[in-house]
Amino acid sequence: MQGNPYRTRWAAWLPTALEALGQDPPDYRAVMPTMPMPPPLTETPFAGPVNPRSIAVLTTSGAYDVNVHAPFTASSILGDATHRVIDTWTRADAIDFAHEHFNQDAARRDLESVLPRASITACGVRLSPRIISWSGFLLDWPTFIEATIPQIVKQVSIDQPDAALLVPI
Known part of the structure; x- marks a missing residue:
């Protein structure tokens, strides 16, 4: 089974993030800029009805x-x-x-x-x-x-x- 590269990056980020988020109050500014983002989605043109029922x-x-x-x-x-x-x-x-x-x-x-x-x-x-x-x-x-x-x-x-x-x- 092939691993999920995004989950691997997220798991590497998590220990440091938990330390900052565990503070009172949580230090979101320390962790949010470094949080790995998932890969971009493939765009699919909308092909549905113009007037949805x-x-x-x-x-x-x-x-x-x-x-x-x-x-x-x-x-x-x-x-x-x-x-x-x-x-x-x-x-x-x-x-x-x-x-x-x-x-x-x-x-x-x-x-x-x-x-x-x-x-x-x-x-x-x-x-x-x-x-x-x-x-x-x-x-x-x-x-x-x-x-x-x-x-x-x-x-x-x-x-x-x-x-x-x-x-x-």
Whole structure:
């Protein structure tokens, strides 16, 4: 089995990064400029419909269904490389956020700003049955790239939307 060169570079970076991130407060300025970046993606021209009939919503807000999921591990210095699959029409009072890098109170007051369900359907577009969420603060990119992204792609493929809307936080 061939090793992943990006994971190898990331693993070499990690010990020094953990030392700086383990300080109180974490010293992000010391480690972020040296964090290895994954290889660039191959660009693929968009060939989908101009007027999508269905859209999948993907968000980096750390949203989760409090009745179904454990919260993301928001306090981890490396972030949480997992994702949550939320029923699109989960009641607003059952959705919460586990992400320490944005104002969650504002998102709770105006859920539509993070999960624009009503706005999309008001345009006559059907939403996929599930919303995909992960925490946008993430330093464990190798795990996210190798494990989480394929799971997200599989879920979105099952739902078969015409397009996807990424709501970054």
